[in-house]
Amino acid sequence: MSNTPIKSIKPLGFPWQTQDPFLFCVYHEDHYPKGNDVMGPAASLAGRNIGQDFAPNQSWRMYHGEQVPGFPAHPHRGFETVTIVTKGLVDHSDSLGAAGRFGFGDVQWMTAGKGVQHCEMFPLLYNDKENPLELFQIWLNLPKAKKLTAPHFAMLWADAIPTYVNKDLKGKATHVSVIAGKIGTTHAPAPAPDSWAANEKNEVAIWTIKMEAGASWSLPNASANVNRSLYFYAGASLKIADKIFSTHQAVELHADQEVILENGNTESYLLLLQGNPINEPVVQHGPFVMNTQAEIQQAMQEYRQTEFGGWPWPSFEHVHPREKTRFAKYPDGKEEIKN
Numbered sequence: 001m002s003n004t005p006i007k008s009i010k011p012l013g014f015p016w017q018t019q020d021p022f023l024f025c026v027y028h029e030d031h032y033p034k035g036n037d038v039m040g041p042a043a044s045l046a047g048r049n050i051g052q053d054f055a056p057n058q059s060w061r062m063y064h065g066e067q068v069p070g071f072p073a074h075p076h077r078g079f080e081t082v083t084i085v086t087k088g089l090v091d092h093s094d095s096l097g098a099a100g101r102f103g104f105g106d107v108q109w110m111t112a113g114k115g116v117q118h119c120e121m122f123p124l125l126y127n128d129k130e131n132p133l134e135l136f137q138i139w140l141n142l143p144k145a146k147k148l149t150a151p152h153f154a155m156l157w158a159d160a161i162p163t164y165v166n167k168d169l170k171g172k173a174t175h176v177s178v179i180a181g182k183i184g185t186t187h188a189p190a191p192a193p194d195s196w197a198a199n200e201k202n203e204v205a206i207w208t209i210k211m212e213a214g215a216s217w218s219l220p221n222a223s224a225n226v227n228r229s230l231y232f233y234a235g236a237s238l239k240i241a242d243k244i245f246s247t248h249q250a251v252e253l254h255a256d257q258e259v260i261l262e263n264g265n266t267e268s269y270l271l272l273l274q275g276n277p278i279n280e281p282v283v284q285h286g287p288f289v290m291n292t293q294a295e296i297q298q299a300m301q302e303y304r305q306t307e308f309g310g311w312p313w314p315s316f317e318h319v320h321p322r323e324k325t326r327f328a329k330y331p332d333g334k335e336e337i338k339n
Contacts, residue, residue, distance in 0.1 A: 005241045005257035010250040012233060014056065017250060019227035020277035021196050021204065023079055023289060024139035027233060027271075030060040032069065032088070032131040035124030039319055040067045042127065060133075065317055069133075070121035073316040075308055076112035077299045078147045078289040080140045080195055082206060083108045084179060088133030089125060089326070093318040094118035095309035098153045100328040101320050105158030106338075107179055111192045113142070113149040115299070115308035123319045136271060138206065140196060143278050144291050149194040155328040156189045157338060172215035174261075181205030181274070183220055196278060203255075204275035211235075211263040211270070219272075222255035228274040229253070235268025 010017050015026040036042040045062065048055070053062035062069045070090075083090065089103035094110075095117035102108055110118065124131040142149070156179065164176040164186040178188045180197045181204055188206075191197035197204035203226050211217065222228060230251045232238050237246045239262040245251075253259055255274060281291045288299040302308075320327075326338035 005254045005259045006243060007252040007254060010252070012231065012248050012250055014054075016231055018138075018273060019229055019252065020279065020282075021141045021202070021227075021275045022138060022229075022273050023141050023282070023284070024137075025231070025271070025273065026137050028133060028135050028137075030069070030122070030133045032060045032122070032124050032133055034129060035127045035131055038067050039123040039125060039322060040065075041069070041124060065121060068121045068123055068317055068319055070317070071119060072121070073117050073119040073311055073313075074287055075115060075117045075303050076287045077115045077303075077308075078112065079142050080109065080111045080192060082138040082140060082179070083110075083120070083135060084138070084206075084208065085133075085135040086208070088131060088135070089123060090135065091121045091123050091319045092118060093313045094153065095307070095311060096151060096153065096331040097312055098329060098331045099320065100155060101324055101326050102155060102157075102328070103326065105161070105177075106326065107156040107161065109154045109156060109192050109195075111142070111149065111152035111194055113146070113151045113194065115302065115306075116151040117308050117311060119313075119316060119318055121317055121319050123322070125322055138273065139289070140204070141278055141282065141289060142194070143196060144280055146194045147290060147295075152192045152194065153330060154192055155336065157326075160189050162186050162188065166217045168216045170214065172212045172263075174212070174215050174217040175210045177208045179206040179208065181207070183207075196275065202276045205272060207272040209270040209272060211238075211261065211268045213265050213267060214263060216260060216262045219253075219259045219261065221258065222274060223276070224254070224256040225276060226255035226274050227252075227277055228255040228272070231271040231273075233269055233271065235264065236266040237264030238262070238268050238270075239264075
């Protein structure tokens with residue numbers, strides 16, 4: 001057994017580095033200004049690389065959007081996207097006819113499977129105040145047996161995601177949103193049916209963690225073969241397994257060893273990703289993730305021929321009307337409305 005539960009330490013780049021079964025994790029924090037008439041920023045776009053605006057030195061970015069920030073229609077195949085929105089709103093539209101507006105703690109779980117197109121735009125609804133946005137998008141791989149499964153779209157609304165609360169001996173609290181997996185008797189909502197996370201034996205966990213100043217918490221152990229990554233992304237300082245972190249970093253851990261988190265003198269925020277590795281070849285070409293180069297070629301050919309169902313919306317940067325509240329419309333026509 002290692003004398004430290006820390007396997008490795010990595011900087012938080014863009015995107016964040018992940019371990020199998022995860023492919024990718026990106027963190028967006030944008031301090032968007034007031035919105036204009038089309039729900040874009042009521043501010044000059046001069047000097048920005050419109051359509052490819054990722055400048056890290058700016059307080060907000062347009063990404064691939066031209067009028068509204070976000071990611072216009074693009075395809076996926078062979079994996080799942082889990083999108084956690086803690087601040088602001090995301091407008092989703094896809095080639096299945098599904099749509100939604102979600103945020104403020106909501107999570108969208110989409111199994112791309114054999115192929116789907118979607119757009120993810122960040123509408124700036126408020127024209128009388130700023131529109132801050134914070135989100136994570138996590139790519140969770142699918143095993144070969146499920147790569148070409150039927151696409152699936154689900155919303156995990158904020159009020160359905162359980163929070164595990166630990167109070168330490170000093171009464172300081174750690175709050176954990178359990179998006180996938182479980183902590184004790186606190187179980188996440190059911191994941192997508194064909195997900196690697198759907199089998200509890202895979203020990204997939206996706207948790208967002210908020211620690212009060214001065215709080216301490218011992219991470220629950222998992223099996224030795226589980227890959228576990230902890231991302232310290234906000235806060236002044238944090239001690240992880242007796243090592244003090246004063247800059248934001250990714251820490252890979254031995255999942256079967258005790259790890260005590262001891263927070264510094266401000267609130268700290270972390271993301272935990274873990275799971276048994278799939279242990280299959282990964283061949284990626286942009287938004288397609290398969291097991292062989294031949295399967296990537298097939299994916300590209302099928303997308304050229306079918307566009308994975310085409311695009312049923314009037315714009316590749318489709319946003320929903322300003323007055324719409326949070327909602328989800330599913331491919332079968334069923335609709336959920338949230339206030």
